[in-house]
Amino acid sequence: MIEGILLKGYGGFYYVLAEDRVxxxxxxxxxxxxxQDFFPGDRVAILPGRKVATIEKVESRRNSLVxxxxxxxxxxxxxxxMVSPQPDLNLLDRLLIQVIGAxxxxxxxxxxxxxxxxxxxxxxxxxxxxxxxxxLARVSNKTGExxxxxxxxxxxxxxxxxxxxGAGKSSLTNLLVPGMELKTGDVSRKLKRGRHTTRxxxxxxxEGGLVADTPGFSALDLPAMKREELAGFFPxxxxxxxxxxxxxxxxxxxxxxxxxRAVAAGDILAPRYxxxxxxxxxxxxxxxxx
Ligand SMILES: Nc1nc2c(ncn2[C@@H]2O[C@H](COP(=O)(O)OP(=O)(O)OP(=O)(O)O)[C@@H](O)[C@H]2O)c(=O)[nH]1
Ligand SMILES: [Zn+2]
Numbered sequence: 395m396i397e398g399i400l401l402k403g404y405g406g407f408y409y410v411l412a413e414d415r416v417x418x419x420x421x422x423x424x425x426x427x428x429x430q431d432f433f434p435g436d437r438v439a440i441l442p443g444r445k446v447a448t449i450e451k452v453e454s455r456r457n458s459l460v461x462x463x464x465x466x467x468x469x470x471x472x473x474x475x476m477v478s479p480q481p482d483l484n485l486l487d488r489l490l491i492q493v494i495g496a497x498x499x500x501x502x503x504x505x506x507x508x509x510x511x512x513x514x515x516x517x518x519x520x521x522x523x524x525x526x527x528x529x530l531a532r533v534s535n536k537t538g539e540x541x542x543x544x545x546x547x548x549x550x551x552x553x554x555x556x557x558x559x560g561a562g563k564s565s566l567t568n569l570l571v572p573g574m575e576l577k578t579g580d581v582s583r584k585l586k587r588g589r590h591t592t593r594x595x596x597x598x599x600x601e602g603g604l605v606a607d608t609p610g611f612s613a614l615d616l617p618a619m620k621r622e623e624l625a626g627f628f629p630x631x632x633x634x635x636x637x638x639x640x641x642x643x644x645x646x647x648x649x650x651x652x653x654x655r656a657v658a659a660g661d662i663l664a665p666r667y668x669x670x671x672x673x674x675x676x677x678x679x680x681x682x683x684x
Contacts (some may be wrong), residue, residue, distance in 0.1 A: 395450055398605065399466075400551075401468055402434050402596040408449060410440050411599065417447045433458055434606065435465035435552050457497050459554065462608040463597040465611040466552055469499045470543070470610065473566060475506045476516070476532065479579035482558055483519070487555055487669040489612065491627045492530070495617035498554075501547055503528045505562035508534040522663050526629050535565035540553045545570065548603035554610035563609050571598045621677050625653075628670055630662045646674060 398412025404457040408419045421432075432452065454464040470493045472625055476482045486502075493500045501554075502523065510532075524530050529547070533540035546552075548570070555563045599606040621644060625631045631645065631653050639650035644666075656662040 395441055396447075397437065397439055399597070399605070400432060400434055400436040400438055400449075401598075402594060403432055403529055407446070408432060408438075410438055410447070410449070411597075412440060415444070419447045419449050422448055422450060433463040433465035434595050435467060435604070437466065445587075451624055458611045459496070462554075462606065462610055463576055464554055464597070464606050464610060466488070466593055466610060467496070467498050467554055467606075467610070468551035469501055469553045471501050471503045471557075471566070472554060473503045473505060473554045473555055473561045473563045475561045476504045476510045476520075477506055478509055479558070479560055482663055484669050484672070485558055488616065488673070489611055490626075491673070492611050493556070494627060495619070501544075502531070503557075503566065504530065504532045505535055505545060505566065505657075507532045508536045519663070520667075531564070532569060535562045535569055535635065538569065541569060545601045548601040548605060551603045552597065552606075553600075553603060554606045556609055556611040564681075567605065567607065571600045571607075616676055618680060619634070619677055621674060624670065624674055624677050628666065630656075630666065631670075644674060646671060674675065 396412045396417075397633075398417065400411045401411050401416065403409075406420070408421065410417045410419050432449075433455070435458075436455065437453040438449050440447040441450050457467060458465045459467060470489075472486065472489050472493070474486055481504075490500055504520065520530065521609075531540055531543035533544060544566075555567060557563055575673055595606050596606045597606055618625040622642065624644065625635075634652040634656055637652035638645065638648065639649050643651050643653075645651050645653035653662065653667070657664055657667045
């Protein structure tokens with residue numbers, strides 16, 4: 395048997411990357427009944443046959459995304475334009491929590507560097523994200539500048555892209571994976587094309603790794619968690635842990651809160667704290683629904 399990674403399922407067949415080639419595979423009878431259970435990214439064992447190979451075994455998944463379905467995702471490129479459109483930092487903070495909560499490494503790709511005219515406040519924001527430990531690259535999908543920072547992080551990993559409409563996800567994917575040719579352009583044109591038609595995800599080989607051709611994390615809900623877990627997603631709050639008056643402080647309305655003091659002193663970015671408070675309300679509301 396040969397170990398491989400499922401790239402896509404199509405027309406009743408499955409395509410598996412193993413030993414540097416793609417194998418067309420059919421399913422063993424016992425798998426056939428639950429055939430939608432296979433996701434690109436699944437680690438499988440195949441048995442070469444005379445015409446096609448067969449999938450004999452599927453390993454349990456480390457994680458999986460739904461819509462699009464991808465298994466064993468290592469990394470998400472969070473694609474945000476530096477300008478045009480202005481970056482939605484609330485969405486960025488939300489995506490960071492979703493990605494990290496799913497056990498996936500985020501890598502921030504800031505596009506449209508060619509259109510960027512450095513403004514001090516905006517520069518400070520990106521530097522703050524870098525200081526928080528988030529890996530970040532600035533690129534231009536137009537000139538290709540900065541792409542050499544992105545390519546090496548793909549090696550040996552399964553990567554999905556995420557980010558708002560118009561940020562340059564399709565453009566970036568096309569540059570990284572020549573030949574893939576996703577449609578780029580303005581939203582209205584794409585809407586006409588019908589963005590809600592079900593598409594099968596496919597993983598493409600790229601720089602020694604695999605990249606999904608469909609962006610992930612379109613759902614906006616935060617992962618289910620207890621309210622006291624949320625601060626763990628904000629590394630800037632770590633140094634203040636245990637320094638609030640109340641042990642159970644949620645850094646919201648409580649008095650003598652070390653986090654709020656840090657915000658007032660400018661040691662924690664105010665917009666990040668605002669997002670924290672907004673997300674906290676969502677987490678509490680979701681808790682009540684269980
Ligand atoms: N100048 C410049 N334009 C870019 C860059 N990246 C993307 N664009 C343009 O921005 C527009 C949107 O890019 P897309 O790649 O379609 O964005 P997307 O994230 O795939 O958008 P959706 O498919 O709607 O989610 C297109 O007109 C691109 O040509 C860049 O780095 N610089
Ligand atoms: Zn507090």
